[in-house]
Each structure stands twice: as structure tokens, then as C-alpha cells.
Amino acid sequence: MHFQLSRAQARSLLDGAFARAREHAMEPLTVVVIDGGGHVVAAEREDGCAPLRFAVARGKAFAALGNGVASGVVGERNAERPAFLASVAAAAEGHFVPVAGGVPILDREGQVIGAAGASGASSAEDETAVIAGIEAAGLGWGREPD
DSSP: OOOOOOHHHHHHHHHHHHHHHHHTTOOOOEEEEEETTSOEEEEEEOTTOOTTHHHHHHHHHHHHHHHTSOHHHHHHHTTTOHHHHHHHHHHTTTOOOOSSSEEEEEOTTSOEEEEEEEESSOHHHHHHHHHHHHHHTTOEEOSSOO
């Protein structure tokens, strides 16, 4: 039986990600949490975050979910395959951003049950905020499969 991603966990994830961002004086973030079907469970933007950040954060989360690895890993692995990345982005109807900031959310058995993505700071900072949020929600995460 797979552990489900609840709205309460998603809200806790947002709070943890924003706490990390404020502790480290990051630029304002938008964070999106999606379930295993790619549906938005929770999303929020901090004051002062640019409007396009939602689409980018969702795209990072979707890239992580769709590939089962962190969005930055997807981009790194395919850096020399731009046609492949463009094809996947087209197939995902634009909901695919293969840069760091999207991380799979894992259940107790290590299975992917969703993903979270952030946008607003540097890509590396976005990823650290998301990981802090996942941990704050008491969930597991993975950059790459074991």
C-alpha cells in the first residue's frame, strides 16, 4: 500500500521551504507541490515573487515526478541532448523544466508519491528549500534512484 500525499503534508512542506528560504535570505520563492498524478496539491508564492515563477516551479516538480529523479539531474544527464529535452517539453505541453529546484517526494517504501518544485532564488537554493520543506513535512526525498 502506497502512502498518500495529504494536503496537510503539502502545506507543511510549503511552510518548511519558506522557513529555509527566509533563514538563508533567499529571493522570494514560489513553491508547488504535486501528487503522484501530477495534480497540484498546494502552491504558494511569497510576497514579491514574479508571476512566471509558478509555471517554472510547477515545471520543475513535473520534471522530477515524470522522471523519478530531481529536475536538475534530468537536465544534467541530457545536457548534450537538447532535441530530447525539447521533445519532452513539447510532450509535457510546456510543464517540464529540467533545471535544479524540483525533487521527488518518497513514501516509506521509497516509492515516488509526488514532487515539489521551487522557483525564485538560484536553482541550487530552490532545491535546498524544497528538500528542507519535504523533511519538515516528515517525508522522504530523492535526487536520484538508488
